[in-house]
């Protein structure tokens with residue numbers, strides 16, 4: 001394996017890093033390209049990974065409704081996790097990435113060489129996004145949005161019980177609980193974990209819409225109701241309201257008399273983020289792997305070569321090199337905020 | 349510690365003043381006295397001196413977390429706070445601890461006399477017995493800088509609520525030179541103290557920036573105008589033969605200003621003068637940077653005294669003949685002040701001259717020539733105003749001059765901290781010298797998040813080179829840089845140093861070639877330096 005400066009691979013490699021995105025020359029296929037291409041394989045439905053305008057799309061069966069909803073009339077083929085499909089003799093398969101509903105890693109095999117492109121992933125099984133499976137490979141292209149040792153998550157169960165306790169306490173004080181979460185992924189993960197015995201769950205339009213789409217793919221989620229003007233005012237202090245982050249600064253919020261605003265995101269790990277967001281509470285809940293998760297995942301692939309994208313790439317690559325792994329950085333145009341900022345584009 | 353850590357969390361989790369006060373009041377009603385006293389000390393800038401080098405803390409934390417030091421430092425750069433970085437990077441605790449806040453502080457204090465090996469053992473033991481939140485608080489006790497959004501005033505309000513003692517009485521009791529080791533909660537807060545320390549200053553009265561039209565202040569004759577000086581606000585107290593000098597940060601600075609000690613001989617007993625500590629030489633104020641060379645050092649040498657002599661420019665008189673006269677109208681206090689300053693007759697005590705004006709037009713012109721007086725603008729005070737406590741609107745206004753500005757080209761960018769860790773927010777700016785760009789200032793504030801996002805995208809796509817965290821970028825973006833002052837500097841390539849530079853406008857309308865030049869900058873230096 002030879003690389004030039006900035007991680008550009010020599011032309012013989014199975015995957016090349018081109019201005020359009022990750023390219024598999026033997027198959028003439030791109031993975032998550034950010035410029036218009038003929039054939040694209042898409043890891044998941046977040047806006048920075050699934051873009052409009054490609055000639056044809058391939059994604060996981062569970063991603064299909066999401067991507068069709070987002071991109072409208074497109075030519076799309078989907079495969080179940082683990083199914084192998086060939087393009088010009090190159091074997092592809094989609095493997096659960098645990099990031100959001102339908103998210104997949106892409107396994108690429110050609111002439112005995114195996115590459116895996118992780119897309120976005122997390123290691124903890126959240127119950128709705130499929131369980132991340134490490135895939136043995138020669139070269140692993142891994143995201144590292146939270147690739148610093150200060151990012152370590154508590155188990156989901158513990159965070160969800162903190163959220164439920166916060167809701168209950170607000171309810172006792174006649175305060176509406178407003179929880180901001182990205183409309184694709186985080187919102188459904190929260191829905192699945194909220195204690196519906198506490199009270200009703202209302203949603204912002206953007207979240208309601210995405211949740212309906214995901215219900216169509218067969219996932220059962222608790223009942224929600226879109227927060228419109230005909231919801232009784234008296235019900236609000238009992239409720240938990242799920243809204244995308246963009247909505248908290250808008251007139252939409254004026255309907256609440258007494259309100260506690262919280263956010264659920266990996267960025268909430270840092271005090272600075274919590275404080276500067278003018279939030280009442282910040283819950284640390286991420287759809288990306290934490291520090292230990294990234295290290296475990298990379299180790300489990302047994303890959304000799306690792307390329308990193310998203311986030312603190314240079315630092316993380318240096319760390320991997322210090323562990324004896326041949327690591328490099330790929331400059332991508334995925335949102336540096338992980339899925340989370342780009343998702344605002346989808347939802348608001 | 350659990351109770352204090354919970355308090356810190358509660359204060360951290362709300363932006364609402366009332367919620368902060370009630371969390372603090374609850375704490376003051378339930379915590380043990382020793383912990384309360386320490387909490388008051390910490391929230392009134394009385395953190396004990398550091399007893400351990402932060403470089404050692406970093407080293408030991410990295411070791412305990414099993415990460416290399418460079419990776420710890422990278423993480424620190426992103427988090428932006430050492431105490432928090434350590435709390436986050438350490439592995440989960442292996443036990444629990446019931447040690448009280450006061451006892452932790454006693455341990456931390458005891459390190460002053462201990463060997464590094466002992467300190468290391470004790471700090472690592474503490475780290476492994478505290479949970480993440482307690483650890484953060486513990487580290488903050490060592491490093492300082494809590495920034496809980498709790499001013500001393502807010503803390504005093506909560507204490508008043510908890511003790512049912514009047515807020516202004518408490519404010520007075522909390523001032524002065526005490527430490528948790530030298531007193532008790534009972535003695536400091538609860539007991540009436542007739543000999544309330546001689547050194548106690550009054551809370552300062554601060555003005556808001558003028559945001560009303562001058563006409564709305566009519567008639568002009570109701571107002572007194574003075575120059576606004578760029579020094580340190582201070583109080584000089586003379587009681588029972590002793591002189592005390594306080595800064596607005598409520599620091600006792602008597603020893604730092606020996607040239608003011610002559611006042612002890614000539615000021616009458618029982619007076620408190622409010623004024624500005626100002627570096628002043630040959631009949632003219634010097635710059636704030638000069639003053640900083642004085643404050644920065646513990647030892648005041650003869651050389652520095654000659655280089656940067658300090659005076660007190662007297663604004664107001666708060667105590668006269670041992671009596672609190674703050675309720676009297678300003679005009680009365682002013683004439684007593686003039687009298688005292690004249691009789692004191694020492695070169696280090698000057699009166700803040702009034703700026704005469706018959707109408708607002710004259711005053712507007714006086715403000716325009718502020719820089720010629722090395723002043724920051726005009727202070728407007730109602731002649732009938734009492735001396736109030738804290739920042740209040742209405743009777744006093746500060747009317748600062750507009751900042752100086754220059755258009756500059758961004759040439760380097762660096763990622764920010766904390767919430768802005770993913771954005772390029774810290775920039776270096778340059779002006780033209782022929783066809784060369786000469787860097788002259790760094791700035792990181794003044795733009796919106798959306799603008800920072802837009803610039804971040806630009807930086808990613810236009811990086812020319814990387815030096816560690818710094819990227820050099822195509823000289824393409826032009827910004828208007830505002831600043832408060834300018835000074836010649838040998839340490840800077842451009843030959844100038846700016847005071848408070850910030851981005852006042854993104855000049856999307858300007859081509860980089862249209863940015864200002866080094867000659868323009870030197871012209872400003874010649875005028876105002």
Ligand SMILES: [Zn+2]
Pocket residue numbers: 046048049119120310334335338339
């Ligand atoms: Zn992503």
Ligand SMILES: [Zn+2]
Pocket residue numbers: 044046049099120338339340
């Ligand atoms: Zn994503």
